[in-house]
Amino acid sequence: MDSTRMMLQSPAVAIVGRHNSGKTTLVEKIIAELTARGLDVGSVKHHGHSGFDIDIPGKDSWRHRQAGATEVVISSPGQIATIRTFDGEAECNEIVHRMPGHDLVVVEGYRKSGLPTIEVMRAGNPHDEQVAETFLAAARAGEPLTEDFVQAARAARLGAPEEAPAPGSAVHPGKMPTSATVAVATDIPAAIEAAQLYDIPAFGLNDTQELCDFLQERFTRHRVSVVIQAGGESSRMGRSKATVPFCGRPLIMRLVERLSPVADELIITTNEPENLEFLHSVYPERGIRLVRDVRDERGALPGMLTAFQAATFPFVAVVACDMVFASPRLVSAEAFELCQTRADVVVPVNKHGFEPMHAVYRRKTCLDAVEKMLEQGEKRVQSFYPLVKVCEFPQKRVLDAEPRGRCFVNVNTPEELRAMEHAILHGSDDD
Template sequence: MNKVSLGAASGESSEEHAKRDGRIHRPSPAVAFVGRHNSGKTTLLVRVIAELVSRGFDIGSIKHHGHCDFDIDVPGKDSYRHREAGSRDVVVVSPTRMARITELDHEIECDDIVSSMPDHDLVIVEGFRQSGLDVIEVLRSGNDRDLPAAEEYCEIGTVRGVTPVAVVSNMESVHAVAKRRGTPSFSLEDIEGIADFLQAVYVRPKLTVAIQAGGESRRMGQSKATVPFLGEPLLTRIVERVACAADELVVTTNEASRLGFLGDLDIPCPLKLVPDSFEKRGSLQGLATAFGAASHSLVAVIACDMVFASPQLAIAEAAVAHSERVDAVVPCNKFGYEPFHAVYRTNSCLEATHEALSRGCVRAKDFFDLVNLRPFMSAEVTEAVPERGCFINVNTPEELAHIEATIMAEGDR
């Protein structure tokens, strides 16, 4: 039997884990370091992990083991005796640590293991060359097994059929070829350089969530932010719904003096109120204000009248923006784009909105052709938010009352 020690050995996805424990989880980005036995991967990764942790990042790691009979348990200990007695799944847990040893009938796919490890800024994988993850090749001249691999890389740019996104080596020939191919390369001692590369490309960026609160609404007859909904201001509901997805919350508003109640909320991130940056109000101006106010490289923009605004959707959109390195991830359905429940790359979209405004544009979507936009299709929305309804917004007292009555009769989403 194969053995594995991890938090969710069954390959439970982060979505399934979230449903089970009731929390909102963020998928962890991952990258693999690969090489032959004695190439120095573990020694390198121990130093890289320590450097990233020293920078304040939450790091997870996976080690692929080539021997099916490996063991990390200690003979004579209670957990070992459980396994000796025939238990196929042993969990040892204390208030601060957990270990799980599971007998497997087949090897778990690497992406399933990563999915079972949510909420890390980065998961570093040692091994799993064929996993589909981006790989960083480690090549050391003192290891005879690395010499044929280095020759292959220098000749055709791959190792065992996989093209590395970067190489770490002490071989001048490898560095010369990497430079010629435009591939980042690092020495075995350049721990800071490797960490800089991982931080720039793979570490999950922090997310600002910007709630567009505006001010008076003619159709609502008053401010949507402060209109009562289920016994509290509507804005309170939206803030409390989406705060778990945010590293920073921004509320764009022209009535900050009326939003003092936000200071009483117990939310897990800092919140700031920001006035509109433009005298003339409009959808595009509102987006530009949100982009300009965001402290982080990604910003989820959500309208305060979306009563079922979804943190899961914002997290899923941000994950796509990061992994695919696009400027905007905007839900798209048969009615068109939903720009006010979307994630944007702050700097590029701020520049694009100002360019569109200089052309006299006013609609939110008028800058889309100036950025690398990734439509987030209906099937992807459903996967992130199976209960749907996250784009429902309220514009009139009648619509508000209808949604309120529906929630009271059928339950919230």
């Protein structure tokens, strides 16, 4: 995996079902299809029994563990494996968190993980057929698809012709679809009908391409265009912020190096592209695009127009060039949230209000909205927010992504610049 992607949080979806539902077969097909499409796929398998071991007795790594090591890493060219010993069972979210940089992590099992789930039901499997019938009875009765769905089924208030099986009985289906269910993969007509009534997509067990189309649209990591807004001369700074010396180099270089790890495309919007050409020779591998503002007028909103028009990818992270602690982890978390919520904007919010210059935007919808507001003479970034779906990213979530905070600190004057430079160079505010 490209090391520059290791800061990117991986989206994940769980494939769940009862024993002999065909989960493993479906997971195998999904991984093969998405990989063939050029996506980077990780996987997690939930093993329900304690005591399994992937280490081979007598091998060196086994001997390390027997000697008392609680974690052993086996590394060879092109491969690495970790074996860790701990009490209890790891949470699925923690496991996925330790698997950054994938376009999607496909999890087999972990029904209660809180991940979006795809429910697998196979004809000929008695447990699946029981679940499908109960699922359909609930759908016909208008029962909400919530976490207490199994209890509702047990209470026999679904309008089914026969009383629901008693809890713990051999025929009680258990492991029902929940509010986390985003799709059903099945060849059971009752399950298909129930999914339709709940407005949940249903796919055949062999409809691998259609299912992967759904996963790619809804859950895989979307490519991100990172746009650094460098503008031109700053009246308060007295010169261009992009080229002002900071810690011995032009300030823009700090931003390029901080944000490149999460950029599938790196764009700098500027009114002085000729003064930033040196970046191409300093960072030839990064394919930096220097884009002049499309409108000859100042204002944050015209700058957004340039960013959205220049971007190639559907998600656009916009960051001001004077944010000396701009956070790649925050960009990654915002992009992940944009994908999960299907919002148009994920913007940090704190006691000072929105932080639109360190936010992630959905290109198409935001471009249309910005153009409409510019026609009305608006110049403020937030003026187009009422026209799109905005997801607020609270301070707690910001600190989860970047524990030291400071992401929104900017430098506007030579005095602020010197103070921040002094703090960094002398270690009192190093990053």
